[in-house]
Structures are given as structure tokens and as C-alpha cells.
Amino acid sequence: MVSFWSSKKDEPDRPESSQATGHAHAHQDEGHGPAPENEEPTERTRLLAQHNAQGYLSPDDPAVSPYNLWSVRALRGLSLLALAASFVWWTFLLVSIFVSPPLMHSRGSGFFAFSYTTFTTGYLVLGLLFFTVPSKPMTICGIIIAILLLIDMCIILGVPQIRVEEGWVGIASIVWAVVISLHQIIQNRVVTWGKREEEERLTGREETRRSIREWLAVLFEILILVVMTLATLLFTATLILRASDASLEPAGKRYSVRGSAYQVHLACVGNRTTENPEEPTIIVEGDYGPVEHSLQPFIDDQYQSGAIRRYCYWDRPGFGWSDNAPSPHSAGMAADVLSEALALADESGPWVVVSAGVGSLYSRLFASRHLLEVSGIFLIDPLHEAYLDDIGKPGRGFKLWLRGVLSPLGLDRLAGAIVRGRTREDRVIGRSAYQTGKFIKAKLQENLVAVTMTSAEVQSARHIQMGATPLVVVSSGREMQEDPNWAERQEDLSRITNKLISWDVVHDAPHEVWTDGEGRSVLESRLRDLVRASRESQ
The missing domain is CATH 3.40.50.1820 (Alpha/Beta hydrolase fold, catalytic domain)
Structure with a gap:
């Protein structure tokens, strides 16, 4: 209960005077403190100005951020590019319901491809909105979603009638949804790692407490992910019914x-x-x-x-x-x-x-x-x-x-x-x-x-x-x-x-x-x- 309501603005206990200095130098020796001026900048230091080597930053300092790592920043940029591509594809699919563009006609309804793309676009938006507040429940939901989408892809590709009805448009949409679901899992883990690394380097230890605002953000995202997981489960169940219906032979x-x-x-x-x-x-x-x-x-x-x-x-x-x-x-x-x-x-x-x-x-x-x-x-x-x-x-x-x-x-x-x-x-x-x-x-x-x-x-x-x-x-x-x-x-x-x-x-x-x-x-x-x-x- 104490950790839930405590604010990150409270400074963790630090060693006094020379002990603190010694502790800071010890972390420098281990590669976690600010790099000496004569050392080559690393991924952890090149984006930050050099700080006083005699102490640590507050956990609430804006400099304590996973964005300090170029890999995290690159991953976020990749998510933004994926979101732009998904939105363009979503627009094409929306139009194709009313007017079929050349080579984009689906023998099926086209609603499955549109729904998968809508799901993918929403998933990317959710990941970007809560980029810096990863959690284990998010990873668990992400893994479940990825597994269900993989099953959907197998059904669409494995049942000949569904594969023909969905066409290349539906196949591309489900494959893209699977790729993004795996991307979201990797993104959550990389941001978690980057957050921990920067906290250890700049504050002296991993920050295990969350502010009330962060708890609410995590709770909100988990609720949305649970709804998305249920939607994916329903997609899978509906595809199973379609696979069963496809086995019904026509009279003529x-x-x-x-x-x-x-x-x-x-x-x-x-x-x-x-x-x-x-x-x-x-x-x-x-x-x-x-x-x-x-x-x-x-x-x-x-x-x-x-x-x-x-x-x-x-x-x-x-x-x-x-x-x-x-x-x-x-x-x-x-x-x-x-x-x-x-x-x-x-x-x-x-x-x-x-x-x-x-x-x-x-x-x-x-x-x-x-x-x-x-x-x-x-x-x-x-x-x-x-x-x-x-x-x-x-x-x-x-x-x-x-x-x-x-x-x-x-x-x-x-x-x-x-x-x-x-x-x-x-x-x-x-x-x-x-x-x-x-x-x-x-x-x-x-x-x-x-x-x-x-x-x-x-x-x-x-x-x-x-x-x-x-x-x-x-x-x-x-x-x-x-x-x-x-x-x-x-x-x-x-x-x-x-x-x-x-x-x-x-x-x-x-x-x-x-x-x-x-x-x-x-x-x-x-x-x-x-x-x-x-x-x-x-």
C-alpha cells in the first residue's frame, strides 16, 4: 500500500558525503554512472549532457527516460511509420466497401480485412499513447493476442474457400496484424529494459514505485487490451464457424x-x-x-x-x-x-x-x-x-x-x-x-x-x-x-x-x-x- 500511494518525487535514501561519492564512483566503475570525459560516449550517454559525477538524479527528473537510448527512440519511430501505413491501408479498405478499386475486390464481404486493419491501427495508437509505462500484464495480453492472430492466419490460409474469399487483401491484412502484434510485444519489453537501465544508471537503482497517474495509465491500457483480446477471441471463433460452413457442398x-x-x-x-x-x-x-x-x-x-x-x-x-x-x-x-x-x-x-x-x-x-x-x-x-x-x-x-x-x-x-x-x-x-x-x-x-x-x-x-x-x-x-x-x-x-x-x-x-x-x-x-x-x- 505504501508503494502504491508514494510519489516518485520522494528521493530514495542515499549514502552521506564520502560514502555517496564512493558509491557513485563504484557505479562508474561498473559502467552505470556518468561516463568520464575522456571515455567514448555510449548509447546510454550520447543523448545526455554530462551530469555531476558526485551524485544521482531524482527519479522524477525528465532526464531519467528510456528515450535516452537510441534503440528505444528508433523503435518508437518505427511504430509511427507502421501507424501511418496502417491508416493508409485502413482508408483504402474503407473505400473498397463502397467502391472496389482495381485489383482490390474481395470475393468475401471485405469486413474481416477492414476489422483486422482497424484492430491493428488501434493497437498501434494504444502502444504509442502508453509507450513509457510498460507492464507485465500488457506483455501477457500481447502474447495472447499474437497467438490468437496466428491461429486466425492459419485458418484463413489453410481453408481454401476462406482463402479465396478473403483474397490477397484479407491475407495481407491478417499477416500485417500478426506482425504488429509481435512488434508490440517486443516494444513493451525493450521499453521496460530501457527504463530499468536508465533508472539504474542515473538514480542508482531501479524505480519500483509508480505514481497514481502511472497506475491509472496502466489500468486503463490493461482494460483496453482485455477488450481487444476478447475481440480477437471472437474473430477466431467466427473464423472457426466459417471454416465449418465452408465444408457444406452446394446443391448445384x-x-x-x-x-x-x-x-x-x-x-x-x-x-x-x-x-x-x-x-x-x-x-x-x-x-x-x-x-x-x-x-x-x-x-x-x-x-x-x-x-x-x-x-x-x-x-x-x-x-x-x-x-x-x-x-x-x-x-x-x-x-x-x-x-x-x-x-x-x-x-x-x-x-x-x-x-x-x-x-x-x-x-x-x-x-x-x-x-x-x-x-x-x-x-x-x-x-x-x-x-x-x-x-x-x-x-x-x-x-x-x-x-x-x-x-x-x-x-x-x-x-x-x-x-x-x-x-x-x-x-x-x-x-x-x-x-x-x-x-x-x-x-x-x-x-x-x-x-x-x-x-x-x-x-x-x-x-x-x-x-x-x-x-x-x-x-x-x-x-x-x-x-x-x-x-x-x-x-x-x-x-x-x-x-x-x-x-x-x-x-x-x-x-x-x-x-x-x-x-x-x-x-x-x-x-x-x-x-x-x-x-x-x-
Whole structure:
């Protein structure tokens, strides 16, 4: 207790008169006192003016500092250079989330690389702020952080899918984080050594007491390091989940698109028939989340019952098994990517596009770009383009960005896996898919261009769409009751072609109409009607 509250300004006991002089000369002989004038200056003396050789300095004297050593000063300069480099890299990664610079596109979300660089930059700032107050707990936390980051690096480099998703940008970010963590350990030890050396040389002994200000500084830094250690632990746990999810094989195949910039997942079910070339293939477009968790099970039931003979479904970039696309990425770009994937899979029309919610915007764009091959359009409670203003709200974009930055911590995914028993399927294509960084990045991209690029593309598609294409619209009665404008806009969508087969309103059905008994029955009946009309239009 005495050492905690004592101030360093209290001078340590020194020997009297000649004894003190003798003691000082003894330290000179041992190489710890001020160097005689006829000796060559050493690392310990060249930065200081010569002091009275007959006594010692006060521990609080500004001259008693580890900065007297050129190695300590050089180490601090190196930390400043590393901080400048980290900040520049952090800026590039921040920009790449919104606009992908050349050669910096990540097939994954990019949030892991950004989080590691943010961590590294903060770690360097912390080390520089508390440069002269090192402690053993800091070294211990530093060692734990370095070990966890080394594990992260091994996972990223060792799991092929994660390595491809993160790309050279993510690999460089984690390697830099490991290097800085090791640098911080070395820095803490070197400053500790330099502080002890200068205290022994200039005050006669190592100073073991700390002022209250120093204790508070050490306590504050330790608290921050504990938080950083927990964050690193969460990074590691989230990467372990990603490694587990990477082992889940896709139902179809992944095709490289846009000059092999990234891959998208496409699966087709059913045999092609040469006997009935007019038989359409159903192209399924999901709503808010992965199609495997929404429309695909319903369409597969129709295939099993014989109502349709062949269907294809895909994951939009950032969903399911598909990589993230470079930013910016609009709905029209996604429609073009689907066209490319179908061509690579050697799939051809006629096609009937079936979609729900926001996916209807994507299917309408696809239909307008394949006028002669699309023989039917089926919209299930579709989202009208007037609602793109809601999708593109800046506040929504900021929340998505913040969720993305925090996503490497994996708090929701880890809780789902540990407490709620969420599986790989849940996280990749199921109810927990919205928690992944890829999904958040895709939604952020959707937000950024909703009122600009996507809005213009949908308006053009409406002008181009062939009027003779058979159309079916099925709307949710609940949505129409909750939003007075929804009914009016559903009616407007029933006029995107001149050949409306039917527009049905299922009064008690939710937005996911297929989850309601009556809604499911209406969808099954109308899908058969549309397939029949598609055959007749060929």
C-alpha cells in the first residue's frame, strides 16, 4: 500500500558525503554512472549532457527516460511509420466497401480485412499513447493476442474457400496484424529494459514505485487490451464457424462470371426433354434472403408433383454459396450475371420467371433482357419500384455498414450456434444467413444504388418489356391492409404486360404467400395456368 500511494518525487535514501561519492564512483566503475570525459560516449550517454559525477538524479527528473537510448527512440519511430501505413491501408479498405478499386475486390464481404486493419491501427495508437509505462500484464495480453492472430492466419490460409474469399487483401491484412502484434510485444519489453537501465544508471537503482497517474495509465491500457483480446477471441471463433460452413457442398455448381472476378451458384433440377422443346424451364428468384429458404422448397414440391418438369434456381451475389460482387453492384448487373451463369451451364429457354418480393425487381430485369426467351412472368407479392426509396435510405445504409463492421465478431452467429443449435445449413442458406458478412455486404450494395442505378434500370425494363408475355400476380392481403399504397402498386404491377392471366389477392396470407394454406393452393393453380399459357405462346 505504501508503494502504491508514494510519489516518485520522494528521493530514495542515499549514502552521506564520502560514502555517496564512493558509491557513485563504484557505479562508474561498473559502467552505470556518468561516463568520464575522456571515455567514448555510449548509447546510454550520447543523448545526455554530462551530469555531476558526485551524485544521482531524482527519479522524477525528465532526464531519467528510456528515450535516452537510441534503440528505444528508433523503435518508437518505427511504430509511427507502421501507424501511418496502417491508416493508409485502413482508408483504402474503407473505400473498397463502397467502391472496389482495381485489383482490390474481395470475393468475401471485405469486413474481416477492414476489422483486422482497424484492430491493428488501434493497437498501434494504444502502444504509442502508453509507450513509457510498460507492464507485465500488457506483455501477457500481447502474447495472447499474437497467438490468437496466428491461429486466425492459419485458418484463413489453410481453408481454401476462406482463402479465396478473403483474397490477397484479407491475407495481407491478417499477416500485417500478426506482425504488429509481435512488434508490440517486443516494444513493451525493450521499453521496460530501457527504463530499468536508465533508472539504474542515473538514480542508482531501479524505480519500483509508480505514481497514481502511472497506475491509472496502466489500468486503463490493461482494460483496453482485455477488450481487444476478447475481440480477437471472437474473430477466431467466427473464423472457426466459417471454416465449418465452408465444408457444406452446394446443391448445384458454382460458375465463374465477369472475367472470373467471382463465382455464383446455380442449380437446375429435372431432365431436359428434346421431345417437347416448348416446355418451359422455371427460373426461381428469391425474396429478401437465400432462395433455398424461401421459394425453392415450394417450387420443388411442384416439381415433385409433376406440375413442372424442370426448374433452375440461383443465389444472387453475396447470398448462399455465391461470392460477393465488386461494388457498386445493381439489380441489372445481377440479372446479367444470371444470364452469364445460365449460358455457362448450357441452359436455354423458353423460361418462366417466378419471383417474390424484392426478387421480382431482378426477375423483371432478366425478363426485359431476354424478350424472346421469357414466355411467362409470375410475381408473388412483388415489390414495386416506388419502394426503392425505402431500400436506399441513408440511415438504413449506415446501419448495414455498422452491422458489417461488427460482423467479424460473430456475436449473433456464435450465440445461434452455441445456444440455439443453428447448423451450417442455417447459416449458409437458412434462417441465420442474414447474419453473415457476405449477406450484409450484398444488402449494403443494394442500398447504395437503389435510388440511382437500380431505379433507372427498372424504369427502362418497364419500357422494353414485351406486352404479349403472359403474366400472373398473386398478392398478400395482409400487406394490402397494412399499407394502403400496396394495393394500388400491386395493381400497377399487374399491367407491366398486356397479357394478364390473373391477379389474385389472398386475404389472410402474409408476404410469404406460399406459407399460407390458401395462398399455397392459389399459387399452385396459377403456376399451372401460367405454364399452360407459356406453352401456347410458343
